[in-house]
């Protein structure tokens with residue numbers, strides 16, 4: 765594969781074990797890493813997601829990407845983080861403020877949505893794909909998305925943040941969904 769190539773990676777669905785495994789810190793910031801980041805953006809855009817963590821494409825590295833479109837927002841609701849491609853490598857939340865609740869979905873749980881409690885604002889430190897250090901304050905949907913993706917690299921799926929009842933309902937649907945697709949493949 766050339767360095768300018770586009771690759772769509774396979775998005776794994778729960779109950780894949782990789783989704784509940786903690787990812788490792790990135791130590792080497794090279795062309796291979798930057799190609800992987802580019803592939804993650806291509807994969808996320810094609811799947812129609814706003815965030816993607818490496819665990820979801822079967823790689824146990826602490827890499828996540830976010831790109832939130834403003835296309836469904838009223839002009840007064842457009843924020844500075846809209847329509848920007850963010851790469852977070854080895855991210856770590858240093859402070860949290862306030863509380864919020866949002867109807868979350870996940871590319872690894874297709875068609876499953878439920879409310880999850882999150883901090884309203886987060887401050888984090890991270891590296892970019894060149895190994896340079898950054899820090900950032902996030903709020904709104906950007907902060908929610910960051911917390912969801914950070915959970916992924918810690919091996920935490922969003923159902924773990926729900927009540928046992930809601931989590932059980934979604935996990936059951938996912939098990940049924942994957943049984944149904946196995947049967948389809950067998951004809």
Ligand SMILES: [Zn+2]
Nearest residue numbers: 869870871872
């Ligand atoms: Zn997710």
